[in-house]
Amino acid sequence: MKLQEIVKNLGLEVLVKSNTFDQQIVEGVYVCDLLSNVMAHGRENDLWITIQTHQNILAVASLLNFSAILLPENLNPDRETLMKAEKENIILLKSSQTAFTLAGQLYELGLRGERG
Amino acid sequence: MNNDKHDLPSLTVKEIMITSVVTVFPEMTMGEAKEIMRLKNITGMPVIDKNRKVIGVVSIADVFQALDEHKLDAPIRERMTVKVHSVKPEDSISVALSLFRRYQFGRLPVVDDGNTLVGLITPKEVIAGLAAFLKLEEINEGDLGTKSGSEINRTLEFHLQGGNFDQAGIAASTLKKTLQEIGIRPEIIRKATIATYEAEMNVVIHADEGILKAVITADKLKISVNDRGPGIANIEEAMQVGFSTAPDKIREMGFGAGMGLPNIKKSSDYFKIDSLPGKGTDLYIEINF
Ligand SMILES: Nc1ncnc2c1ncn2[C@@H]1O[C@H](COP(=O)(O)OP(=O)(O)OP(=O)(O)O)[C@@H](O)[C@H]1O
Ligand SMILES: [Mg+2]
Numbered sequence: 001m002k003l004q005e006i007v008k009n010l011g012l013e014v015l016v017k018s019n020t021f022d023q024q025i026v027e028g029v030y031v032c033d034l035l036s037n038v039m040a041h042g043r044e045n046d047l048w049i050t051i052q053t054h055q056n057i058l059a060v061a062s063l064l065n066f067s068a069i070l071l072p073e074n075l076n077p078d079r080e081t082l083m084k085a086e087k088e089n090i091i092l093l094k095s096s097q098t099a100f101t102l103a104g105q106l107y108e109l110g111l112r113g114e115r116g
Numbered sequence: 117m118n119n120d121k122h123d124l125p126s127l128t129v130k131e132i133m134i135t136s137v138v139t140v141f142p143e144m145t146m147g148e149a150k151e152i153m154r155l156k157n158i159t160g161m162p163v164i165d166k167n168r169k170v171i172g173v174v175s176i177a178d179v180f181q182a183l184d185e186h187k188l189d190a191p192i193r194e195r196m197t198v199k200v201h202s203v204k205p206e207d208s209i210s211v212a213l214s215l216f217r218r219y220q221f222g223r224l225p226v227v228d229d230g231n232t233l234v235g236l237i238t239p240k241e242v243i244a245g246l247a248a249f250l251k252l253e254e255i256n257e258g259d260l261g262t263k264s265g266s267e268i269n270r271t272l273e274f275h276l277q278g279g280n281f282d283q284a285g286i287a288a289s290t291l292k293k294t295l296q297e298i299g300i301r302p303e304i305i306r307k308a309t310i311a312t313y314e315a316e317m318n319v320v321i322h323a324d325e326g327i328l329k330a331v332i333t334a335d336k337l338k339i340s341v342n343d344r345g346p347g348i349a350n351i352e353e354a355m356q357v358g359f360s361t362a363p364d365k366i367r368e369m370g371f372g373a374g375m376g377l378p379n380i381k382k383s384s385d386y387f388k389i390d391s392l393p394g395k396g397t398d399l400y401i402e403i404n405f
Contacts, residue, residue: 044302
């Protein structure tokens with residue numbers, strides 16, 4: 001599914017738009033705030049929902065080829081996170097909804113968390 | 117030594133050489149050379165013209181250099197080594213042996229009097245030939261593998277600073293990029309990335325400073341991380357999923373799940389960790405390609 005579609009459907013705010021934003025696809029969703037657990041289970045083209053806002057989430061997202069990072073509950077990324085995301089071309093999104101609600105909405109759009 | 121020499125000349129290059137040689141043409145690109153080396157799992161190839169005359173040699177070292185200079189599109193002709201040492205089929209094995217010793221070549225093309233390619237030998241063939249000659253029953257293939265594998269290596273080194281979260285992840289992302297450029301399979305890159313990231317973070321989180329070194333050979337990636345820091349008193353305990361001594365401040369950032377070391381172990385084909393409490397920790401892993 002196109003990330004653009006998800007952004008529109010869920011009314012997400014785009015904080016940082018990479019130059020591949022229009023083509024970006026999403027194949028799955030992963031929700032977790034423990035970085036080593038994310039490293040072990042995150043997959044390419046996942047949309048990652050996390051409450052972590054520091055810059056180390058960018059390394060995790062880029063190392064695992066996530067399609068985007070989504071911050072729930074109106075959380076704002078740290079200033080360095082924002083600047084680094086611009087520089088490294090990593091898509092950052094935010095929403096006022098909780099991770100639970102977002103996950104439910106994404107599930108309804110047909111996205112799944114388990115891996116084939 | 118010298119008085120042993122008279123035994124060897126009876127064995128010639130022709131008797132031990134490989135005859136089906138992987139070759140490339142000068143107008144192919146370095147990128148193509150790289151792909152062929154990867155697919156055939158070899159570290160170099162003779163470059164031949166239409167008449168099978170040897171005009172150069174392209175090695176994985178040339179590929180790495182082209183990579184560094186973003187010249188994978190360049191024709192092999194421009195990047196190959198043109199000063200080629202070769203041997204004749206009728207040469208004795210000791211001629212080949214001394215060339216290998218003197219120049220540390222990984223391979224020697226075998227050519228006839230007209231410089232036409234007829235075969236290839238590497239130190240592996242020489243050793244196997246000698247072993248057969250000396251009637252040695254078995255040769256440890258593993259030893260040979262490491263020997264020829266170490267000649268093509270590329271090394272990346274990173275200095276890691278404890279507490280420096282700004283730079284954390286750099287080693288993993290640089291290595292990932294390098295492996296992608298070389299054309300390593302995505303599953304392997306994923307493992308390498310996870311292991312490197314976790315090892316890097318452990319130094320940043322738990323130690324004072326350290327060096328992470330990644331050596332890429334033809335068939336595997338070797339990563340060593342040596343740090344100066346508190347060390348680990350009980351390694352068995354540290355290896356358990358969920359065990360962590362990370363302070364609260366670090367845990368709030370999402371570190372300290374106690375999964376780093378288990379992740380590293382799961383991602384590697386060989387895993388070794390040693391530590392001297394109060395001094396530091398040495399981690400060594402290998403990931404096979
Ligand atoms: N380089 C190191 N120096 C000192 N202690 C270490 C080092 N690496 C690991 N440890 C010890 O081993 C424990 C377990 O390490 P591991 O990487 O599995 O988990 P963690 O780093 O605590 O958390 P996580 O990796 O999930 O963020 C650490 O909490 C720490 O006590
Ligand atoms: Mg760790």
